[in-house]
Amino acid sequence: MSLSPLLDDLVDALRCLPGVGQKSAQRMAFHLLERGRDGAGILADTLARSLVEIGRCDSCQTFTEAPVCAICRDERRDSSLLCVVESPADLVAIEQSGDFHGHYFVLLGHLSPIDGIGPADIGIPRLLKRVTDNGVQELILATNPTVEGEATAHYIADRLLVQGVSITRLANGLPVGGDLGGADGSTLSHAFRGRRPLSG
Amino acid sequence: MASHRVEQEPAWVIHRRPYRETSLLLDLFSLNHGRISAVAKGARRLNQPWQSQLEPFLPLQLAWLGRTGLKTLTGADPGPPSARLRGNRLYCGLYLNELIQRLLPEGEPFPAIFAGYMNALNALAQDDSLEIPLRRFEWCLVAELGYGFSLDTLADSGATVVAGGLYCLDPEQGISQLAGRGCRLRNLPGEDLLAMAAGDLSQVPVRRSAKRIMRVLVDHLLQGAPLHSRQLFQ
Ligand SMILES: [Zn+2]
Numbered sequence: 001m002s003l004s005p006l007l008d009d010l011v012d013a014l015r016c017l018p019g020v021g022q023k024s025a026q027r028m029a030f031h032l033l034e035r036g037r038d039g040a041g042i043l044a045d046t047l048a049r050s051l052v053e054i055g056r057c058d059s060c061q062t063f064t065e066a067p068v069c070a071i072c073r074d075e076r077r078d079s080s081l082l083c084v085v086e087s088p089a090d091l092v093a094i095e096q097s098g099d100f101h102g103h104y105f106v107l108l109g110h111l112s113p114i115d116g117i118g119p120a121d122i123g124i125p126r127l128l129k130r131v132t133d134n135g136v137q138e139l140i141l142a143t144n145p146t147v148e149g150e151a152t153a154h155y156i157a158d159r160l161l162v163q164g165v166s167i168t169r170l171a172n173g174l175p176v177g178g179d180l181g182g183a184d185g186s187t188l189s190h191a192f193r194g195r196r197p198l199s200g
Numbered sequence: 201m202a203s204h205r206v207e208q209e210p211a212w213v214i215h216r217r218p219y220r221e222t223s224l225l226l227d228l229f230s231l232n233h234g235r236i237s238a239v240a241k242g243a244r245r246l247n248q249p250w251q252s253q254l255e256p257f258l259p260l261q262l263a264w265l266g267r268t269g270l271k272t273l274t275g276a277d278p279g280p281p282s283a284r285l286r287g288n289r290l291y292c293g294l295y296l297n298e299l300i301q302r303l304l305p306e307g308e309p310f311p312a313i314f315a316g317y318m319n320a321l322n323a324l325a326q327d328d329s330l331e332i333p334l335r336r337f338e339w340c341l342v343a344e345l346g347y348g349f350s351l352d353t354l355a356d357s358g359a360t361v362v363a364g365g366l367y368c369l370d371p372e373q374g375i376s377q378l379a380g381r382g383c384r385l386r387n388l389p390g391e392d393l394l395a396m397a398a399g400d401l402s403q404v405p406v407r408r409s410a411k412r413i414m415r416v417l418v419d420h421l422l423q424g425a426p427l428h429s430r431q432l433f434q
Contacts, residue, residue: 019221113298113429114215114227147256151290155432158287176252178244 007033059130061123062088062106071095071104078102080137084127084156086110086144089181094142097189102140105130110148111155119155128159138166140195144179145170157198168195204267206233210279211262212317213254214297218244224254226273228262229300229317234308238264238271250276257285257293257321268307283325288433292324292334295429299341303421316340331411332401338414345421349374351397356380361397365390369413371420384416 002008007029014025032040056062057069064070071077071091081102085091091104107122119125131139141156143149157167171194174183183191211230219225224243228236243250250273253260259279264271285293296317304310316337323333342348352361355374361367367375367390370382375393379386392409401407418427 021220111432112215113294113427113432114301115217116426116428118428118431147290147294150286151294151432154287154290175246177255178251182244182246 057106060104060106061108061126062091062104076101079134081140082131082134082136082138083140083142084153085142085180086149086152087179087181090142090144090179093181093183093185093188094192097185097192099189099192100140102138107143107152110143110146110152112148122152124156124159127156131160131165132163136165138168140168140170140192141198142170142180142192145172145174145176146178153198167198169198170195205263205265205274206271207263207275208261209233209263210314211260213256213258213260214301215256216254224250226254227301229304229314230262230309231311231314232309234310235300235304235306236264236271237269237306238262238266238273240273240276243273253278256297258282259318282322285321285325288330289324291429291432292330293321294432295334295427296320296337298427298429299338299418302425302427303341303345310344313341313344316344329401331407335401335407335410335414338418342414342417342421347371347417347421351375351393361390361393363389363391363394367393369416371417384420385412388413 010029011022011025014020014028015022020028032043053065054063055065057064057072059068059072062069062071078101081100082105083094083100083102084105084107085094086107086109088106091106094100105127107124107127109117109122111117111119111122130136139160141153143153153169160167170191173187173194174180174191180188209230209232211228213226214229214235215227216224219239222242222244224240226238226240228238230236240250240254242248243254253276259282261277261279262273263275264273266272300313300317304313320333320337324330327333349355353359354361354367354376355370356376356378359377361375366386367377367388368379368383369375369385369388370380371384372382373380375388376383388409389405392406395401395403395406396410396413401410
């Protein structure tokens with residue numbers, strides 16, 4: 001018999017976090033209730049506010065509570081350079097490597113036919129519109145070095161070939177099969193500086 | 201129950217997705233066990249070679265534990281070196297994988313489809329034609345799943361297809377002279393069917409007919425479910 005149905009619900013809810021199974025969820029729940037009630041309050045509050053206030057940037061699709069994110073608003077950045085990444089975590093990794101001063105477009109993942117994820121699901125039509133509307137001169141396809149990341153890069157490049165935009169891909173050296181967010185800063189900055197035109 | 205161990209099994213990764221914090225969930229197509237699912241524990245840890253080895257379109261020799269349901273991967277060795285798929289050919293590979301994932305029942309071996317898949321990937325990486333390997337693989341899939349039929353003999357009369365004649369296709373019955381209730385394609389030129397029966401797809405009109413026919417057959421196997429990789433070719 002269950003001591004507290006609400007406690008069971010809390011444990012179940014915590015299990016939505018990546019890497020959290022039944023045991024760790026239970027440990028977290030007991031910790032929050034036993035010793036971390038103040039922290040738990042802040043967590044609950046911040047989480048609720050984040051869900052309401054954080055949305056996607058109208059321009060690049062990254063997370064922001066403003067209509068347009070701070071990077072897209074920053075006029076010192078070079079708007080002729082646009083870097084396409086798969087996730088906000090990849091954007092953060094590139095920002096931390098400090099080598100890039102253009103703008104970003106954050107796809108909502110990558111093309112994955114088996115999962116039923118097509119071009120429209122990850123915002124490719126919006127990306128293409130942004131490239132043609134905003135006078136982008138170099139499009140850097142920094143999708144992950146995986147089969148799906150390559151297919152996504154090619155799909156985007158195929159649709160922009162006639163438009164005279166220079167299209168580049170990060171240099172080899174990133175761990176194949178991994179994601180940019182997991183690469184270390186120097187590898188990433190090396191790959192960025194060594195970017196080359198995408199070949200067919 | 202004793203755990204079931206499989207070693208040195210030729211296999212391909214059909215699809216992979218992140219699982220828990222550091223693992224990968226794999227859909228595999230193996231020679232002797234068909235399509236199976238396995239978890240590769242810790243595969244996404246930094247410097248773990250599995251991360252780059254367990255990618256689609258790379259021939260592998262795998263080992264795993266487990267009899268039913270989700271298996272646990274215990275070993276992965278690269279198979280013979282193979283050429284990489286790029287550009288459009290990558291879309292073709294994803295199309296093959298989607299067909300395998302959607303159409304093959306789990307846990308049943310299909311060695312002929314396995315061989316057909318390997319041939320298709322090799323041809324896609326090396327040959328000029330994209331279409332020919334796709335059509336050959338589709339036909340192999342249809343035949344091995346029990347939906348094959350003769351391309352040069354009529355299902356309704358047993359007569360032989362002749363060049364110059366026009367024929368109908370019913371995915372349940374095969375090629376016929378007259379359009380019955382299940383007819384899905386009409387006006388198929390006899391000479392194209394004869395060339396397909398002989399395995400000769402070198403002529404453009406034959407490839408066009410083959411594409412129409414295989415599309416109907418694949419859609420019939422899918423029973424109306426959409427094939428998402430087709431979007432990539434549009
Ligand atoms: Zn933005």
